[in-house]
Amino acid sequence: MLAVLVRQVFVRALIAIPMIFALSVVVFVVLRMLPADPLAMMLPPTATPTEVESLRAALGLDRSLPVQYGIWLSHALHGDLGRSITSGETVTHLIATTLPATVELSVVALAFSLVISIPGGLLLYALNKRRGELLADSFVVLLISVPSFLWGIFLMLVLGVMWPILPFSDRFGADIAPPKTTGFALIDFLLRGDFQAWGNAFSHLMLPALALALGFAPLIIRVLRASLLEAAGEQYAMVARLRGQSDARIVLRHMFKNAVLPTLTLIGVQFGFLFGGTLLIEMIFSFPGLGNLMVQAVRNHDLPLIQGIALVFCVIILVINTCVDCLYAVVNPRLRDA
Amino acid sequence: MSTRSLSALARRALASCVMALGCAAIAPAAHAAGNELTIAYPVDVPSWDPTAGTWPAAQSLYKAVFDSPLLINDKLEITPRLIESWKWLDDKNTRLDIVLRSGVTFQDGSKLTTEDFKYTFFDRPQTDKKLVINSTFTNKLSNIEIKSPTEAVMDFKNPTPTAPDWLAFMTAYILPKAYIEKVGTDQFLAHPIGAGPYKLVSYERGSRAVLEAYDGYWGPKPAIKRVVFNFTPDPSARVAMLESGRADVAVQIPVRDSERLKSNSKLVSKVYPYTQIFIVQLPSYVTALQNVHVRRAMQMAINKQALSRAFFANTAKPISVLALPGTPAYVDDVDVKYDPKAAEAELAKAGFSPSKPLEIPFMSANGSTPGDYDMARALVQMWSKIGIKADLQEVTLAKYMELSHSSKLSGPMLYSWDNATADPEIFAGYILNPNLPFSAWKQPELADTFKQLSALPQAQRIAGYQAIEKKATEDAWCIPLIQSVTTIAYKKTLNLNTYQTGYIMPQEYSWKQ
Numbered sequence: 001m002l003a004v005l006v007r008q009v010f011v012r013a014l015i016a017i018p019m020i021f022a023l024s025v026v027v028f029v030v031l032r033m034l035p036a037d038p039l040a041m042m043l044p045p046t047a048t049p050t051e052v053e054s055l056r057a058a059l060g061l062d063r064s065l066p067v068q069y070g071i072w073l074s075h076a077l078h079g080d081l082g083r084s085i086t087s088g089e090t091v092t093h094l095i096a097t098t099l100p101a102t103v104e105l106s107v108v109a110l111a112f113s114l115v116i117s118i119p120g121g122l123l124l125y126a127l128n129k130r131r132g133e134l135l136a137d138s139f140v141v142l143l144i145s146v147p148s149f150l151w152g153i154f155l156m157l158v159l160g161v162m163w164p165i166l167p168f169s170d171r172f173g174a175d176i177a178p179p180k181t182t183g184f185a186l187i188d189f190l191l192r193g194d195f196q197a198w199g200n201a202f203s204h205l206m207l208p209a210l211a212l213a214l215g216f217a218p219l220i221i222r223v224l225r226a227s228l229l230e231a232a233g234e235q236y237a238m239v240a241r242l243r244g245q246s247d248a249r250i251v252l253r254h255m256f257k258n259a260v261l262p263t264l265t266l267i268g269v270q271f272g273f274l275f276g277g278t279l280l281i282e283m284i285f286s287f288p289g290l291g292n293l294m295v296q297a298v299r300n301h302d303l304p305l306i307q308g309i310a311l312v313f314c315v316i317i318l319v320i321n322t323c324v325d326c327l328y329a330v331v332n333p334r335l336r337d338a
Numbered sequence: 339m340s341t342r343s344l345s346a347l348a349r350r351a352l353a354s355c356v357m358a359l360g361c362a363a364i365a366p367a368a369h370a371a372g373n374e375l376t377i378a379y380p381v382d383v384p385s386w387d388p389t390a391g392t393w394p395a396a397q398s399l400y401k402a403v404f405d406s407p408l409l410i411n412d413k414l415e416i417t418p419r420l421i422e423s424w425k426w427l428d429d430k431n432t433r434l435d436i437v438l439r440s441g442v443t444f445q446d447g448s449k450l451t452t453e454d455f456k457y458t459f460f461d462r463p464q465t466d467k468k469l470v471i472n473s474t475f476t477n478k479l480s481n482i483e484i485k486s487p488t489e490a491v492m493d494f495k496n497p498t499p500t501a502p503d504w505l506a507f508m509t510a511y512i513l514p515k516a517y518i519e520k521v522g523t524d525q526f527l528a529h530p531i532g533a534g535p536y537k538l539v540s541y542e543r544g545s546r547a548v549l550e551a552y553d554g555y556w557g558p559k560p561a562i563k564r565v566v567f568n569f570t571p572d573p574s575a576r577v578a579m580l581e582s583g584r585a586d587v588a589v590q591i592p593v594r595d596s597e598r599l600k601s602n603s604k605l606v607s608k609v610y611p612y613t614q615i616f617i618v619q620l621p622s623y624v625t626a627l628q629n630v631h632v633r634r635a636m637q638m639a640i641n642k643q644a645l646s647r648a649f650f651a652n653t654a655k656p657i658s659v660l661a662l663p664g665t666p667a668y669v670d671d672v673d674v675k676y677d678p679k680a681a682e683a684e685l686a687k688a689g690f691s692p693s694k695p696l697e698i699p700f701m702s703a704n705g706s707t708p709g710d711y712d713m714a715r716a717l718v719q720m721w722s723k724i725g726i727k728a729d730l731q732e733v734t735l736a737k738y739m740e741l742s743h744s745s746k747l748s749g750p751m752l753y754s755w756d757n758a759t760a761d762p763e764i765f766a767g768y769i770l771n772p773n774l775p776f777s778a779w780k781q782p783e784l785a786d787t788f789k790q791l792s793a794l795p796q797a798q799r800i801a802g803y804q805a806i807e808k809k810a811t812e813d814a815w816c817i818p819l820i821q822s823v824t825t826i827a828y829k830k831t832l833n834l835n836t837y838q839t840g841y842i843m844p845q846e847y848s849w850k851q
Contacts, residue, residue, distance in 0.1 A: 039743075047473035049775060052743065058467045087385040088468075089527055097543060156578055164582040169575060170545045174376070174566040178542060286570040288545030295571075296544065300384065301736040 005326050012322040020314060024076070027310045028069050031303050059085065072307070081311070082304035084297070091308035094293060099312065100183030101171055102282070102289035105212070106275045108186075108205050110267070112213035113220060113274075120217060121224025121263075122251065128229065140218045148215035149280040155207045156284070168208075169286040172201040208278075208285040216274050223266045227259035234258070261332055268324030272317045374564040375832075375844055378576035378585035382544050382569040386530040387523070388511040389458065389471040394756045398842040399567060400511055402549055404532030405557075407436070407455075408506035412837050414613070414665055414760035416506050420450065420533060420556075424502055427491065430793050431499040434492040442556045444514040445531040451487040457515035459492070475504040497793040503759035535560050535845040544569060549844075561848035573708075580605065580827055587828040589842055592708060593651050596825040607827040609653045612840040613662060614756045614822035616654075616713065617769065620815065621747040621778040626698050632726075633814035635685035636750070639724045641676040642820055645716060649709040654820040659807040660766040662821055667762035667803045672811050682724040692725040699749035700728035706735045707754040707822065714752045743775035751778070754822055758839035762803035763792070769816055770806065779815040 039055055047055075056062045060071065075082060081091035124140065127133040146154075160168035167173075171185055176197045179188030185201035231237060232255060240250045279291035286292075290309060297305035381395040388400040400406075407421040420439055427433035442450040460482045463472045478498050483491040492501065504510055512533060518526045530538055535557065536549035549565045568585060570576045577595045579585035581602075591599075599607035618636070620627045627633060642656030661668040682691070690696040702714030711732065718728045728749070733741070741747045757764045771788050772780040784806075791802040810816055824840050833848045 047470075047775060048773065051473045051477065052775060054467055055473075086391065087527070088387055088390055088523070089385070090524070094543065153574065156575065160584075161578045161582045164584070167584065168582075169378075169568055169570055169579060169584070171542070174540075174546060174548050174568075178540065282544075284572050284575060286545065286568065286572070286575060288542050288569075292544040292571075296382070296384075299734075299736075 004329055008326050008329060009322060012318070012325065016315075016318045016322075019318065020311070023314045024073065024307075024311055025069070027307055028072065029065070031306060032065055032068070072304075076311075081308040084305045085302045086296075086300045086305070091304050094305065095290065095308055095312055097183065098288060098290045098293045100179075101185075101287060102275070102278050102291060103316075104184050104186060105205060105208055105278055105282070105287060105289060106271070109209040109212035109216065109274060109278075110271060112209050113217040116213060117217040117220035117224065120221040121228065122256075124221055124225040125228040125251070128225075140221050143214060143218035144222075146214070148211050148277050149284060151214045152208065152211035152281050152284045155211055159207060166207050167204050170204055171288060172197060172204050176200055208281045208287055211281055211284075212274055212277055215277065216270060219270060220263055220266060224259060224263050227262045228255055231255040231259045257331075261328070264324065264327060264331065268321060268327075271320050271324075275316060275320070276313070373562060373849075374566065375562045375587065375847060376566045376568055376579075376585045377842065377844065378570045378579040378588040379567045379842070380569075380571055380573070380576065380590045383547065386527050386538075386541075387469075387513075389463070389469050389509045389513065391470045392474065392508040394508065394758070394840075397508060397758070399547060400532075401534065401841060401843065402536045402565070402845060403530060403534045403538050404511040404513075405534040406506060407510055407512060408502060410503075410506045410758055410760070410839055412835070412839075414662070414838055416502050416759075419506075420512055421505065424505075429795065431497040431501070432494045434494070434498075434501050436490055436492065436505075438488040438490075439556055440488050442533050443554045444517065444533050445537040445552050445554070446514070446517055447554065448514060448516055449487070450512060450514070450533045452482075452484045452490040453487070454512050454515045455490055456482040456484055457518075458511070458513045462513070462518075471509040474507075474509045475501060496789075499792055499796070499799060500759070500761050500763045503761045503764065507759050507764075536565060558845075560845040562844060565844045577827075580829075586832060587826065587834070587842070589824075589826055590708065591825050591827055593649065593823070593825060596827060597651055599827045604830055605827055606830050606832075606834075607825070608836060609651050609823050609825050610836055610838075611653065611655055611821045612824045612838055613758045613760075614707070614754050614824075614840070615657060615660070615662065615765075616707075616710075616752065616754050616819040616822055617660070618717070618817040618819065619742075619747070619751045619753055619769075619778040620817065621745070621749070621751075622780045622815075623745055624698075624747065624749055626696060627750070629688045630813055631684050631688040632690070632696060633817075635681045635688070635724060636721060636726060637674055637811075637814045637817050638677050638681035638684060639720050639726070640717060640817065640819065641720060643676070645713055646820055648716060649713055650820070650823045654823045656820050657818045659811050660769055660816060660818050661762055661803075661807055662757075662760065662765075665760035665762075666800050667760075667765070667807065669804050669807050672808055674811060678720075678724055685725050690725045692723070695722075695725045695727040697727045697729065699731055700751075701731050701733045701738065701741075701747065701749065702752040703735050703738060704732045710752060710754065713819075717752065739776075742778060745778075745780065747778055750817075758841075762800065762807070763788070766803055766807050766810060767791070770810060779810075781815070 039052060060068060072082065079092060083090055084094055087094070124136055127136050156168045159166045179185045181188045181191055186198060189198040189201055228251065237250055237255055240254055278289060279294060281287065282289045282291035283295055290312070294309045297309060383396045383399050384391060384393050388404055406419050409417050409419045411417045420442055421436050422439045423437045425435050427435050438450065438452060438455065444450055459476050460479055463469050463476045475498060478494045478496055479492060480495045481493045483493065485491060494501065514531055517531055535552060535555045537552045538547060539550045540548040546569060547567045551560045551563045568579065570579060573590065573592050576588040577591050580588040593609060596607045596609050599605050620633055622628060646652050646654040646656060655663055657663065658672045658674045659669045685691065685696070700714065700718060702711050704711035714730055718730050721728050738751060755765070755769060767788050768774055769777060770779050770784055771777050772782055773785045787806065791799050794802060826836060828834050831850045833850060835843070835846055837843065
């Protein structure tokens with residue numbers, strides 16, 4: 001199976017190269033075609049037209065589009081995505097310091113949504129054609145209807161203000177030294193054996209992750225329920241029933257494995273959206289991740305930074321898709337030879 | 339499936355759901371108080387190089403870490419800070435002598451001298467053209483002559499009467515030459531040091547800056563030793579932080595929340611005017627706006643008091659000239675009254691009426707300043723009553739800047755102008771100077787007028803600006819609306835002074851005993 005996984009990753013990586021290249025062209029051209037001048041937000045009203053042009057030249061924005069792209073690409077191939085126009089720091093540094101926060105938030109949100117949705121899907125399946133089905137179904141519809149950012153505001157007001165039991169801004173308390181080894185707070189605090197800091201960081205993650213999870217989980221619940229209903233009609237389920245196995249055992253031991261495939265597909269597709277959804281949630285919870293950085297970059301028309309972040313988002317989506325493909329191969333042996 | 343088995347499965351699933359949600363309700367975080375202060379602040383510092391850009395909201399943090407050569411106090415007077423004294427050596431405002439305070443040290447213990455001063459304002463901008471300080475006032479310098487470690491003379495190419503104002507304003511912060519040359523710009527940006535009352539001990543982009551009092555600070559030692567600026571862009575989240583006790587101060591909260599918090603016995607909530615004015619810029623290159631009757635009609639149709647009442651709890655002061663009330667160049671006797679009938683009559687002179695309205699685009703940002711877009715909508719309503727059909731278009735600030743810089747605004751634009759100095763050059767002198775890209779009113783002869791004003795003694799210079807302000811209002815080159823307000827709410831146990839400049843100065847705050 002390992003060979004199959006390696007081949008999957010290799011093929012995906014090969015496909016990813018032209019995709020990333022094409023995307024970099026699209027992002028670069030689209031950003032340059034936007035009717036907004038990146039210098040506009042930088043210069044004070046005292047700037048004369050000569051100074052405007054001088055700054056434009058200093059930033060290389062006076063050159064032709066292909067030349068600008070060529071320079072950017074040659075630097076990017078060496079891992080240099082340029083410097084932020086606003087802060088003057090390297091784009092790679094800015095992304096490297098904020099990406100772990102967003103990945104951590106997304107992964108914890110995914111974990112929360114799985115913890116909610118798997119039992120939720122099983123519950124909904126169990127209530128099929130029973131009293132309480134309508135109520136449970138309506139509840140799931142309600143969950144789907146409320147966007148994550150509203151959950152964010154609601155959770156903040158209830159668990160942050162009304163009953164202030166959870167923090168709702170930042171990644172961890174101000175008295176905790178930031179994570180330096182991997183950048184992931186939950187990993188670094190464990191590595192340095194600081195369990196108090198770990199608890200603090202986890203408590204900071206709860207509300208934003210829960211807000212994201214509450215937007216994500218209902219979709220999984222519904223797909224899992226539908227898959228279980230479909231699996232219930234399969235022959236192997238009937239055979240298991242004829243063997244006298246309990247319904248709970250049939251569901252958990254046999255049907256669940258098969259029903260999880262479409263769910264996995266959904267998770268793979270939706271995880272990209274969940275990752276993108278961190279943008280608003282990070283704003284609401286003042287969470288210092290990539291989404292917050294992106295908002296600042298867009299506000300300031302910071303082209304190198306927007307480009308860098310867009311590219312990283314693209315790479316992450318490709319990585320997620322590759323991971324999902326590999327998981328398929330692990331879960332479903334029939335796909336290993338495909 | 340048997341009912342019993344299903345019930346067991348349902349119970350198990352339900353229990354898991356409850357457990358999952360239950361997990362989310364543990365581990366409350368405590369908020370430290372005492373010798374610490376947490377400020378819910380709306381924006382992060384775009385860069386830790388304070389000379390790199392003109393970001394009004396970042397100035398409070400820069401002042402805490404770097405201090406400033408001079409400071410504009412709450413009465414909008416220039417007061418000594420790192421510069422102890424200053425005087426013009428000539429009548430034309432081209433040679434400014436400055437004396438630095440002795441014994442000032444940077445946070446690495448090194449002495450702050452005129453070498454650092456020259457490096458910051460002359461040498462470094464010369465070599466790095468990307469620094470925005472080049473476009474504020476250092477581009478007017480021909481040299482900085484060092485006379486001693488604490489005395490220097492700034493030589494300007496042209497009369498620059500606003501130089502002391504700029505030394506108290508944006509981008510004017512003295513940087514440590516030796517430290518930057520030793521560690522390089524990247525390291526300086528990652529670990530900035532200054533000569534301010536607080537040193538930066540921890541910084542997480544987009545999250546927070548933790549400051550600790552610097553023991554070697556030249557001035558009064560801050561009473562609060564540790565200050566946390568929590569960057570919280572969402573205004574509701576800032577209010578929530580204060581109400582939940584996770585912040586001690588919340589800055590720039592919505593006016594309606596500010597009014598609501600006044601009933602909270604544990605908090606103090608203030609709405610106060612600051613050095614920002616709302617204006618409607620009228621581009622002279624838009625044909626319809628070349629007609630003085632149209633411009634005057636637009637001006638008279640605006641009920642400024644109603645705007646203040648509707649959006650700023652009646653605390654924003656209506657203004658009729660391009661200056662702040664109480665500043666030297668403010669003209670008291672100019673008052674454009676709200677008069678819709680007169681406005682309609684004025685518009686009729688230009689051939690427009692409610693039955694034959696003037697159609698014109700009108701631009702405003704949405705949310706760049708609290709209440710901007712709502713105010714723009716109110717203006718559209720006011721103008722519609724006299725026969726001006728304004729098509730309100732939302733533009734980003736960046737887009738607006740670009741349109742303005744390239745003289746491509748298609749109609750009036752609502753804008754807020756921030757000037758923490760009281761000097762009229764930085765109000766009317768910039769808003770109306772046709773040579774500056776920001777100006778929408780391009781009247782060529784004004785350029786010479788402003789140039790001449792720069793070389794005049796202070797009293798005549800102020801009188802000259804007052805005359806221009808009067809003329810600008812009379813002919814409606816630009817419509818001043820109101821002096822803006824800002825908001826702050828904080829715990830009652832905190833002693834806190836507000837500044838008309840809007841600066842947040844935790845170095846002056848203290849907890850009540």
